Amino acid sequence: MREILIVGAGKSTSVLINYLLDQSEKENLSLRIGDLDLSAAQKACKGHPNCEAFELDVFKAESREPAIQRADIVISMLPARFHIEVARDCLKFGKNMVTASYISEEMKALDEAVKQKGLVFMNEIGVDPGIDHMSAMKVIDKIRDRGGKMLLFESFTGGLVAPESDNNLWNYKFTWNPRNVVVAGQGGVAEFIQEGKYKYIPYHRLFRRTEFLEIEGHGKFEVYANRNSLKYQSIYGLDDVLTLYRGTMRKVGFSRAWNMFVQLGMTDDSFVMKNSEDMSYRDFVNSFLPYSPKDSVELKVRHNLKIDQDDIMWDKLIELDLFNPEKKIGIKETTPAQALQKILMDKWTLSQDDKDMIVMYHKFGYEINGEKKQIDSTMVAIGENMTETAMAKTVGLPVAMAAIMILNGEIETPGVQLPIRKEVYNPILEKLEAFDIKFQEKETEYLGYNPFGEVGN
Secondary structure, three states, X not given: OEEEEEEOOOHHHHHHHHHXXXXXXXXXXXXXXXXXXXXXXXXXXXXXXXXXXXXXXXXOHHHHHHHHHHOOEEEEOOOXXXXXXXHHHHHHHOOEEEEOOOOOHHHHOOHHHHHHOOOEEEOOOEEOOEXXXXXXXXXXXXXXXXXXXXXXXXXXXXXXXXXXXXXXOOOOOEOOOHHHHHOOOOOOOEEEEEOOEEEEEOHHHHHHOOEEEEEOOOEEEEEEEOOOHHHHHHHOOOOOOOEEEEEEEEEOOHHHHHHHHHHXXXXXXXXXXXXHHHOEHHHHHHOOOOOOOOOOHHHHHHHHHOOOOOOHHHXXXXXXXXXXXXXXXXOOOOOHHHHHHHHHHHHHEOOOOOOEEEEEEEEEEEEEOOEEXXXXXXXXXXXXXXXXXXHXXXXXXXXXXXXXXXXXXXXXXXXXXXXXXXXXXXXXXXHHHOOOOOOEEEEEEOOOOOOOOOOOO
């Protein structure tokens, strides 16, 4: 049997593993799942005869190398910063590799060596990045094949809670790594192009420079800009495009509320707080406020953030139990971002029957035969429960499908890459439709980037 090694058995792997096990007889596959937590790997195998769980420490060569050496292909589901440990061994032992994460500079540096060995290192093949690349390139290539010229490309994705499980004032719950949510937007300015003008949003303004959009049947959403919009200009072949903007979707009102944390400094991940283990939630909030011998923490928050008592922003803070003097952070030497994550996980963790939702929206503006046109493409996927989430489905399925295609020689172009070629995206997008992950395309009048009818640039 052909052996697939899966490194990491976190919550995002459930659908990936189920799909591969379902295909194991037909495709002659055996799975080995390695994780530092053996019980997590065993749970992921579910007692299936074609699955073996074992303990794997990715930072120990004696644990990592034998597992990679015996595999036919390796899927790394580790946190993004750890993929490079696996990648170097895959190169050393001549193994193909698949990850759902962005291509790091370290991974990119392996490209020439990977090509020389004729290997495929497929990255960015989850949902965002992943399904966004594939669905976007399918339409962009279709427009070009008809002789059209791209004028505008906007792409937005959100991992959200489904309407039937949306029962808090923030209209949000964690469906992915909570840390990524807390530190989102940090580490650089957001850069993009609108109508030929380069635009920049520094972190402290990011959550107050939002855009709005509506998806038919699903209501209104807001978008804040991703840092890496321009990164894909050359990758997508959009060097002459007038508008290029990628963003993250949330329900309307989230960004304004999140900005309160940004302004207070609670999302900062650059320093360690003293006595954080014994710090109460109330003490945590107070540590960012001026000293006052008589004003309460609540009063100081309202004053510093200019929140009226009847403002919904105040209700959102109260809902998080931020001013509780009994609840403890309970983490030694924590950063503000880590402490905030702990507080939010109390309230925003999915319960057993909660359903999540992935929403994706692409806008394509183009010119063909002297006429300007626009295509709007949308996808909404709903999860089953807290385990079989839409996030796990939209990340895991394309990863699994790509791994089988590489094993079968259907993807053979070598190198460190992302899924932007027809040989990759056409069959995977077609397979995903069987799992109700499909895009609705709608031709509309070309509006350019001018959502509010404003004059000027």
